[in-house]
Amino acid sequence: MTSSFANSSQFTESSVLVVGSVALDSVKTPFGEFDDILGGSATYFSVAASFFSPVKVVAVVGSDFLEDHSDIFKRHNIDTDGLEYAEGKTFRWKGEYSPDMNEAHTLDTQLNVFETFKPQIPASYKTSGHVFLGNIDPELQLQVLEQIEGSPLVACDTMNFWIEGKIDALKRILSKVRILIINDQEVRMLAQETNLVIAAHKIMAMGPQILVVKRGEYGVLMFTGQSTFGVPAFPLEKVVDPTGAGDSFAGGFMGHLANYQHLTDDALRRAVIFGSVMASFNVEQFSLDGLSKLTRSDIDIRFKRFKDLTHFEPI
Amino acid sequence: MTSSFANSSQFTESSVLVVGSVALDSVKTPFGEFDDILGGSATYFSVAASFFSPVKVVAVVGSDFLEDHSDIFKRHNIDTDGLEYAEGKTFRWKGEYSPDMNEAHTLDTQLNVFETFKPQIPASYKTSGHVFLGNIDPELQLQVLEQIEGSPLVACDTMNFWIEGKIDALKRILSKVRILIINDQEVRMLAQETNLVIAAHKIMAMGPQILVVKRGEYGVLMFTGQSTFGVPAFPLEKVVDPTGAGDSFAGGFMGHLANYQHLTDDALRRAVIFGSVMASFNVEQFSLDGLSKLTRSDIDIRFKRFKDLTHFEPI
Numbered sequence: 001m002t003s004s005f006a007n008s009s010q011f012t013e014s015s016v017l018v019v020g021s022v023a024l025d026s027v028k029t030p031f032g033e034f035d036d037i038l039g040g041s042a043t044y045f046s047v048a049a050s051f052f053s054p055v056k057v058v059a060v061v062g063s064d065f066l067e068d069h070s071d072i073f074k075r076h077n078i079d080t081d082g083l084e085y086a087e088g089k090t091f092r093w094k095g096e097y098s099p100d101m102n103e104a105h106t107l108d109t110q111l112n113v114f115e116t117f118k119p120q121i122p123a124s125y126k127t128s129g130h131v132f133l134g135n136i137d138p139e140l141q142l143q144v145l146e147q148i149e150g151s152p153l154v155a156c157d158t159m160n161f162w163i164e165g166k167i168d169a170l171k172r173i174l175s176k177v178r179i180l181i182i183n184d185q186e187v188r189m190l191a192q193e194t195n196l197v198i199a200a201h202k203i204m205a206m207g208p209q210i211l212v213v214k215r216g217e218y219g220v221l222m223f224t225g226q227s228t229f230g231v232p233a234f235p236l237e238k239v240v241d242p243t244g245a246g247d248s249f250a251g252g253f254m255g256h257l258a259n260y261q262h263l264t265d266d267a268l269r270r271a272v273i274f275g276s277v278m279a280s281f282n283v284e285q286f287s288l289d290g291l292s293k294l295t296r297s298d299i300d301i302r303f304k305r306f307k308d309l310t311h312f313e314p315i
Numbered sequence: 316m317t318s319s320f321a322n323s324s325q326f327t328e329s330s331v332l333v334v335g336s337v338a339l340d341s342v343k344t345p346f347g348e349f350d351d352i353l354g355g356s357a358t359y360f361s362v363a364a365s366f367f368s369p370v371k372v373v374a375v376v377g378s379d380f381l382e383d384h385s386d387i388f389k390r391h392n393i394d395t396d397g398l399e400y401a402e403g404k405t406f407r408w409k410g411e412y413s414p415d416m417n418e419a420h421t422l423d424t425q426l427n428v429f430e431t432f433k434p435q436i437p438a439s440y441k442t443s444g445h446v447f448l449g450n451i452d453p454e455l456q457l458q459v460l461e462q463i464e465g466s467p468l469v470a471c472d473t474m475n476f477w478i479e480g481k482i483d484a485l486k487r488i489l490s491k492v493r494i495l496i497i498n499d500q501e502v503r504m505l506a507q508e509t510n511l512v513i514a515a516h517k518i519m520a521m522g523p524q525i526l527v528v529k530r531g532e533y534g535v536l537m538f539t540g541q542s543t544f545g546v547p548a549f550p551l552e553k554v555v556d557p558t559g560a561g562d563s564f565a566g567g568f569m570g571h572l573a574n575y576q577h578l579t580d581d582a583l584r585r586a587v588i589f590g591s592v593m594a595s596f597n598v599e600q601f602s603l604d605g606l607s608k609l610t611r612s613d614i615d616i617r618f619k620r621f622k623d624l625t626h627f628e629p630i
Contacts, residue, residue, distance in 0.1 A: 100509045194415045197552045218533035230624050232545030237512045269627040303630055309545050310625050312584040
C-alpha cells in the first residue's frame with residue numbers, strides 16, 4: 001500500500017494555508033456553559049495543524065477580538081499576516097448540544113465582520129503547497145483559490161446550508177479540489193443518495209479524488225478510488241464539547257499530509273489517524289483548551305493507541 | 316497481544332449451542348417486500364456459526380413450519396435435536412425499515428408457539444463448550460443455563476423490551492455470562508449512561524467480562540477490560556435487508572471462538588472481524604439468502620478485505 005496516485009502532483013512547499021472563520025462561540029453542553037470563547041473553523045484547524053507543519057491563516061475578526069484571543073496563534077507559530085482586523089464585531093456562533101452530544105442545535109449566528117469579508121491572500125501565502133478551504137461560502141472559497149499560485153493540494157469542507165443554498169458555486173469548487181472532508185449527512189445530501197458508498201462515488205465524479213467522511217463518535221471513512229479506509233473514533237470517557245472536532249480533524253489530516261511531496265495511500269491513512277487523534281483531544285475540553293497544551297509526544301502516544309484500538313492479526 | 320485472560324477457563328468442546336427464535340418474518344425495505352420468509356435469531360446465528368464450528372439449535376416452531384424451511388439447517392449440518400415442533404403457529408415478526416435502513420419499525424409481533432415455550436436441552440447438547448443465548452425472555456435464558464453442564468463460554472444478547480420489562484431476570488443472567496453482545500442504544504439504556512465508555516464499565520460490573528457493542532452501519536466496539544477494539548462495518552454498495560445482522564454477527568463471532576480452548580485478545584478480535592464479515596454478507600440479501608450460499612473461501616476473502624479497510628502503517 002505504498003503506491004502513489006496517478007497524475008500525482010508534487011507538493012514541495014510544506015506549509016498549509018487555511019481560510020475559514022475565527023469566531024467567538026457561546027456553547028452549552030451537559031458539562032458547562034461558556035460565552036464568547038474562542039472558536040471558528042480556521043482557529044481549530046490552524047492550532048491542530050501547527051503540530052505538524054507551518055500554518056498560515058486567512059480570516060477576519062472585529063475590533064472586539066483581543067490580544068488574549070490572538071495569543072494562541074502566536075504560541076503555535078501560526079502566521080497571521082492574513083488575519084484581517086475589520087471594523088465591527090467578530091463572527092459569533094451560539095449553540096447547544098443534545099445530551100448524547102451527537103447533535104448541535106444552533107441558537108444564533110451573527111455573521112458580523114464576516115458579512116462583507118473578501119479574503120485577501122498576502123503575497124507570502126500565495127505559494128503555499130497545501131490549502132484548506134474551511135466551511136465558508138463557496139464563493140469565498142473560489143475567491144481564495146483564484147489568488148493561489150501553482151498547483152497546491154487543496155482540500156475543502158462545506159455544510160448543509162451551502163449544499164441547499166449555493167449548489168452551483170459549490171459544484172465549481174468541487175471541480176477544483178482534490179480532497180473533500182464532510183460529514184455523512186452532508187455526503188448523503190450532496191449526492192442525493194442514502195447509500196454511503198454509492199453517494200461517495202457520485203461525489204467523486206463531481207471532482208474530488210479523495211472523499212473523507214466524518215461520522216462523529218463513529219469515526220471516519222475515506223474513499224480514495226484506490227481503496228477505502230475506515231477507523232472508529234477514539235473511545236473517550238470524557239466528551240465535554242464537540243465544537244471544532246471536524247476542523248481539528250482536518251488540521252491534523254492536512255498538517256500531516258504537508259510533510260509529503262506526493263500523496264500515497266499510506267500517507268493518507270496515517271493522516272486520517274492524526275486527524276482523529278486531534279479531534280479526540282479537542283472534544284475533551286471546551287474551546288481550544290484540548291489542543292493548545294498538547295505536545296507532539298501526547299499526539300504520537302495517542303496515534304499508537306489508535307493502532308492498539310484497531311489492530312487484529314491476519315488469518 | 317497474545318495474552319490469555321485471567322481465570323481463563325478451558326472450553327474443550329468445540330460446538331456452539333444456540334437458543335433463540337426461529338421465525339417467519341414479513342419484511343419491507345426500500346428493496347422489496349416479502350411475507351413469511353425464514354428468520355429468527357437462532358436461524359441467523361446457527362447458519363452463520365455453521366461455517367466455523369458444529370452448531371446445535373434450541374428453538375420452537377409450529378405446525379406451519381415446512382420441510383422447505385428446515386432444509387437450511389440440514390444443508391449446514393446444524394443439529395436440530397433441540398428444535399421442538401409444537402401445536403400452533405410459528406413465531407412471526409413483521410417489520411419495515413426506514414429509508415436509510417438504520418431503524419426497524421416493528422409492525423406486528425405474534426409470539427404464537429413461543430408464548431408457552433419451555434426450552435428443553437437434549438442430553439447430547441448439555442456438554443456444549445460454547446453457548447449463545449439469543450434475544451429471548453431472560454427467564455428462558457436462565458432456564459437454558461440451568462440445564463447446561465460444565466463451564467461453557469456463555470454469550471448473550473438482549474433488547475430494550477427486556478431491559479425495561481424484566482430487568483431483575485436480566486441482571487441474574489448478566490451475572491452468569493462471560494460475553495454480552497448488544498447494540499449501542501441498549502448499552503446506554505442498560506447502564507443509564509450516555510457516555511459509551513462509562514456505560515461499558517458499568518455493564519461489565521454487572522457480570523460480563525467482555526462487552527461487544529454493535530453499532531449497525533458504523534461497526535463494532537469490543538471492551539474486554541484488557542483492551543478496547545473497534546472496527547467499522549464493511550462499506551457496502553448494496554444493503555437490502557438488515558434483518559438478522561446482529562445474530563449473523565454473533566454467529567460468526569461465537570463460531571470462530573469455538574475453535575479456541577482459551578479466550579485470548581487475538582482470538583476475540585478476529586472473532587469480531589468474522590462476525591462483521593457474516594453480518595455484511597447477511598444484509599446484502601433478504602432472509603438467509605446472503606448467508607446460505609457462502610463458501611468458507613468467500614468468508615476468508617472478506618476477512619482479508621477488512622484488513623485492507625482498517626490497516627495503517629505505524630509511525
